[in-house]
Amino acid sequence: MSNNEVNVIDREGAARPIEWEPEQSLMEALRDADLPVLASCGGTASCATCHVFLEKEVFDALGERSEDEIELLVDAEGYREDASRLSCQVGFESHLDGLTVTLAPED
Amino acid sequence: MVENHATEPIIIVGAGHAGVAVAAGLRTRGWQGGILLVDAEKEVPYERPPLSKELLKPGAPEEPTLLRREKYYEDKAIERIGGLTVESLDRAGRTVLLSDGSRRGYHRLVIATGSRARALPVPGADLPGVQALRTRDDALELKRALVAGARVVIIGAGYIGLEVAAAAAKSGCEVTVLEFQDRVMSRVTSEPVSRFFESLHQANGVRFVFGAAVTAVEGTDRAERVITADGSSYGADVVIAGIGVVPNQELAEQAGIDSRDGILVDGHGLTSDPYVYAAGDVTRFTSPWDGASQRLECIQSALAQADGVAEAIAGGAPKTTEIPWFWTVQHGVRLQTAGVRHPDDETVVRGTPAEGKFSVVYLRNGRLSAVDTIGGLTDFRPAKKLIAEGARIDPALAANPAVSLAEAAAATDPKN
Ligand SMILES: Cc1cc2nc3c(=O)[nH]c(=O)nc-3n(C[C@H](O)[C@H](O)[C@H](O)COP(=O)(O)OP(=O)(O)OC[C@H]3O[C@@H](n4cnc5c(N)ncnc54)[C@H](O)[C@@H]3O)c2cc1C
Ligand code: FES
Secondary structure: OOEEEEEEOOOOEEEEEEEEOOOOOOHHHHHHHHOOOOOOOOOOOOOOOOOOOOOOHHHHHHOOOOOOHHHOOOOOOOOOOEEEEEEOOOOHHHHHOOOOOEOOOOO | OOOOOOOOOOOEEOOOOOHHHHHHHHHHHHOOOEEEEEEOOOOOOOOOHHHHHHHHHHOOOOOOOEEEHHHHHOOOOOEEEEEOOEEEEEOOOOOEOOOOOOOOEEEEEEEEEEEEEEOOOOOOOOOOOOOOOOOOHHHHHHHHHHHOOEEEEEEEEOOHHHHHHHHHHOOEEEEEEEEEOOOOOOOOHHHHHHHHHHHHHHHHOOEEOOOOOOEEEEEOOOOEEEEEEEOOOOOEEEEEEEOOOEEEOOHHHHHHHOEEOOOOOOOOOOOOOOOOEEEOOOOOEEEEOOOOEEEOOOOOHHHHHHHHHHHHHHHOOOOOOOOOOOEEEEEOEEEEEEEEOOOOOEEEEOOOOOHEEEEEEEEEEEEEEEEEEEEOOOOHHHHHHHHHOEOOOOOOHHOOOOOOOOHHHHOOOOOO
């Protein structure tokens, strides 16, 4: 079992660590931790209910967002050009261990 | 009154999208009693949409994404029984009979048995080589059959038939789609969208025969050809029937719970028995958006209903209600629909289909009722919001892709 931890700040502003296993997308880790992420498309960049904000350094280190991802996000509540990601499109990478993720507001 | 535990468990029949979401929803709402999840399939519950999409791609992983990792069920004290079915229920005694002969008592029962592929009602439909696509095992079997040069005959040009057609063409199969109607996806979308996808498939080598009524599948030991009413014969190595689904409502129906092409439920998933709830594909309910009696076969609806059931049993707040939506991907092009279109809605095209990226807006009495977005998602979320609000949109404004839907709604005279 992994002990890769991610620090999650929920919509009430409370922080808590969750486990993130290799093979999982960030969305799956959030969903398994019972965080209020509906993920109604199962992680296919179709619903935007898994919207999160990432820290700048992490955001910059990740690959480009796909066109679908950007189109879904731009109208989302609280959209931030340099922080918004669909968590289902963020795959596990060991150097992300310890990262802080903030759940975006719900629409 | 809402209790947060009981001596008998909540029994959930069916561990698909709805069943798993009920179990998870009960725990997040603080339900402390037992939860028993019984499913006919042995595997850890998984996502169904990839079965006809990612999973069929050559070289793609053979495992669909799990709904929750295996350990989740242990961590949450959700007892999971895979590989057994619930055979019947005794409403007076509040027990269910499992296929291994054991009996379990319940505090509340949740029926989330989903739907099954409609069987092809013609002679020869039971020959080996004739397949439906509903489970992980179906998908893996189909994937093995999709080899270069194989003749694949697909009956029905709905979402699933067309997703399979795209995957089969990609694998180098010779693909023929037989459809009774005169266009693809006629039940769910308008003519411009149908024609766009028809050309897309044709450009990728898929052949369509419209107005084709299948009368038989023939073959000696396995399916060899499909026959239609006009006497035509289509040689086949694999036959896939994608002609819709029927709700797995027998459990409820045999126990005398009101069912009519779906188990009848209220806004909280309650059936005509106060101890029995139902959620997902198996239900029929009244749309909160337009009052229509409907069965919806989509994830969004399964999750929303599951949430309502968990709330009714354990209390707590409802999650936000999304309006119904659906997506499909064919030959790499995404069609994403928000809202439920009626055939007599006014149809307005935004953008140029020839460019492969456009939307189609549907208006009912001047109000936005549904949107199809093709090859792009710009209009999707704004449309969901506007549909939920019942926004009025002037068709001339809606037709201009340079004006956003929100702007178009804002500029529309409310008395229109
Ligand atoms: C190939 C495919 C692709 C799809 N693509 C999409 C898509 O892109 N977008 C979308 O929104 N929807 C899609 N759907 C539809 C979506 O999967 C369903 O709407 C959703 O699965 C419904 O959830 P459910 O929980 O009601 O039923 P299911 O997920 O079907 O779960 C029902 C479960 O109950 C079990 N069961 C049945 N009877 C019994 C019994 N008596 N005892 C015990 N267990 C029983 C079944 O084995 C099954 O595991 C697709 C479906 C398929 C088959
Ligand atoms: S889960 Fe739907 S977009 Fe991420």
